[in-house]
Amino acid sequence: MVNLLKPPSVPSSRLATVTGLWRQHSLYDRRALKTGIVHFGPGRFFRGHLAYIIHNYLAQKDSQEQRWGICGVSLKSQQTITRLKPQRFLYTLTKHSSCAQNREEAQVIGSIREIVNGRDKCEYVLEKMASSSVHLVTLTITQGGYHLDKNFNLDTANEDIAHDLQNPSIPTTAIGFIVEALRRRRDRSMTPFTTLSCDNLPRNGDILQKAVLAYAELIDPQLAEYIRDNATFPNTVVDRIVPQEQESDSNYPNRLLQVRDRAPIVTEPFWQFVVEDKFTGDRPKWEDTGVTMTSDITPFLYMKSRFLNAVHSFIACLAVRAGIEYMHEAITLPEFNLFTRLLMDDIAAATPVPREMCEQYMEQVLLRLSNEALPDTTERISSETARKVGKYIFPILQDAYSRKVSMKRIILPVAAWLLAVREEASESGQPYHAKDTQSAITAIQEGAVISGILGLENCEQTEVVDNECQQALRDIQTHGLLTTLKNYSEGGLLNETVSA
Numbered sequence: 001m002v003n004l005l006k007p008p009s010v011p012s013s014r015l016a017t018v019t020g021l022w023r024q025h026s027l028y029d030r031r032a033l034k035t036g037i038v039h040f041g042p043g044r045f046f047r048g049h050l051a052y053i054i055h056n057y058l059a060q061k062d063s064q065e066q067r068w069g070i071c072g073v074s075l076k077s078q079q080t081i082t083r084l085k086p087q088r089f090l091y092t093l094t095k096h097s098s099c100a101q102n103r104e105e106a107q108v109i110g111s112i113r114e115i116v117n118g119r120d121k122c123e124y125v126l127e128k129m130a131s132s133s134v135h136l137v138t139l140t141i142t143q144g145g146y147h148l149d150k151n152f153n154l155d156t157a158n159e160d161i162a163h164d165l166q167n168p169s170i171p172t173t174a175i176g177f178i179v180e181a182l183r184r185r186r187d188r189s190m191t192p193f194t195t196l197s198c199d200n201l202p203r204n205g206d207i208l209q210k211a212v213l214a215y216a217e218l219i220d221p222q223l224a225e226y227i228r229d230n231a232t233f234p235n236t237v238v239d240r241i242v243p244q245e246q247e248s249d250s251n252y253p254n255r256l257l258q259v260r261d262r263a264p265i266v267t268e269p270f271w272q273f274v275v276e277d278k279f280t281g282d283r284p285k286w287e288d289t290g291v292t293m294t295s296d297i298t299p300f301l302y303m304k305s306r307f308l309n310a311v312h313s314f315i316a317c318l319a320v321r322a323g324i325e326y327m328h329e330a331i332t333l334p335e336f337n338l339f340t341r342l343l344m345d346d347i348a349a350a351t352p353v354p355r356e357m358c359e360q361y362m363e364q365v366l367l368r369l370s371n372e373a374l375p376d377t378t379e380r381i382s383s384e385t386a387r388k389v390g391k392y393i394f395p396i397l398q399d400a401y402s403r404k405v406s407m408k409r410i411i412l413p414v415a416a417w418l419l420a421v422r423e424e425a426s427e428s429g430q431p432y433h434a435k436d437t438q439s440a441i442t443a444i445q446e447g448a449v450i451s452g453i454l455g456l457e458n459c460e461q462t463e464v465v466d467n468e469c470q471q472a473l474r475d476i477q478t479h480g481l482l483t484t485l486k487n488y489s490e491g492g493l494l495n496e497t498v499s500a
């Protein structure tokens with residue numbers, strides 16, 4: 001690892017290649033690396049999280065463990081392949097923090113052996129998945145890649161799934177690949193691989209398993225039974241903020257490592273990977289490198305999905321209505337900061353986890369979100385809010401309702417988002433184009449109430465949620481967003497200094 005605080009600037013003509021730098025400073029022999037993991041969705045998060053964790057693992061372990069190299073599979077886009085192939089799938093990762101002493105640290109990541117296009121190389125991928133060296137299949141394909149309905153069940157009417165059901169031996173979806181590869185392994189009397197979802201879904205392994213079984217059942221009930229009895233889908237909790245690419249990203253490898261990188265990753269120092277320890281076969285000794293192996297992910301999931309993901313979405317919803325472009329700009333405004341602290345208190349009161357467990361985590365989240373060294377757009381975090389309300393926010397509302405915690409602050413950001421989507425603008429008229437499910441956008445613009453948008457029509461708490469939301473909408477429209485944040489913060493933490 002190269003760590004240079006004030007490196008000399010190098011003229012662009014003298015920048016080295018990533019491959020050249022790796023040759024000089026290689027931490028392990030990539031030629032000796034075997035493929036032990038097939039990964040679907042080699043996007044930014046995968047490159048900033050799992051590929052980084054595996055890289056560090058390979059760097060620490062002896063030759064015996066050099067069998068956990070990764071084969072990435074892209075089903076939707078050729079872009080990552082086009083950019084990474086010329087540099088043999090090596091890339092730089094820069095950790096950037098505004099609070100740590102070592103603000104910038106860059107390294108070259110070598111754990112990806114190859115990335116292939118699964119649509120063009122379907123048979124190659126299936127055989128790789130069915131090979132004896134592969135023990136893990138991992139996914140970061142976004143929620144859309146699972147083809148789920150709003151209850152997180154497989155949407156068998158989806159056209160890609162329908163295609164795969166008709167043509168199971170030439171799949172196009174991750175679910176189709178998993179089932180066909182497991183069939184091949186069964187027919188060859190091999191141990192099934194373990195499939196790890198690393199997407200932000202609540203109990204992602206359970207959701208994936210249910211989708212895989214529903215799909216397999218439609219193809220071959222005996223195969224479904226085999227998968228149910230023999231394959232495992234551990235739940236995971238994954239965390240690391242990996243923003244969308246910024247134009248300035250390539251400055252980091254240029255300046256810190258004196259290399260030119262066509263596909264750099266810039267991320268925060270923090271990462272978390274919690275894995276339910278139920279594997280069918282071999283796995284990396286992850287516990288040696290900071291991964292949490294556990295029999296129960298529940299408390300980790302509560303903390304992460306509520307205090308990081310939900311809070312992140314809440315701030316983004318408020319920020320887009322306020323016309324704020326970056327997350328750190330919002331969280332460091334006093335009105336936002338105080339409101340967020342109180343909101344976290346409400347969430348803690350609604351969450352069945354001991355308060356002491358939440359305290360430190362909450363502070364850490366505030367610090368992470370205010371990292372101005374890692375510009376993360378409110379647009380990225382507010383995208384797919386309709387889905388996120390279902391997966392992150394609705395469970396909090398349910399618990400708030402049953403524990404008699406006020407929903408006022410929890411609903412306010414949702415109301416702010418509804419207004420931004422409805423008016424396609426921030427409060428001051430800057431355009432806002434929600435990246436969201438079209439049906440949800442249409443419903444919002446036609447004036448649907450929040451319970452209708454969330455599909456909560458017949459729930460116990462429908463009326464309370466709708467009333468609170470209507471009130472919040474009126475408050476924002478009457479007083480403006482910042483004043484409403486102040487009003488909704490009255491009575492809480494008044495004597496505390498709000499850290500900006």
Ligand SMILES: NC(=O)C1=CN([C@@H]2O[C@H](COP(=O)(O)OP(=O)(O)OC[C@H]3O[C@@H](n4cnc5c(N)ncnc54)[C@H](O)[C@@H]3O)[C@@H](O)[C@H]2O)C=CC1
Binds near residue numbers: 076144242
């Ligand atoms: N970026 C972040 O900070 C974090 C992201 N995640 C999760 O990681 C997942 C990926 O996010 P990013 O890597 O940031 O996004 P990205 O857009 O960089 O990558 C998404 C990847 O999924 C693939 N993909 C998209 N739709 C697909 C489909 N229908 N079928 C198969 N593959 C599909 C894309 O081709 C790409 O390889 C998301 O589920 C997100 O929840 C989790 C924690 C942090």
Ligand SMILES: O=P(O)(O)OC[C@H]1O[C@](O)(CO)[C@@H](O)[C@@H]1O
Binds near residue numbers: 240312313381
């Ligand atoms: O779009 P998704 O699936 O909610 O994932 C993004 C979430 O994950 C994170 O990037 C970090 O774990 C958060 O920043 C964000 O809340």
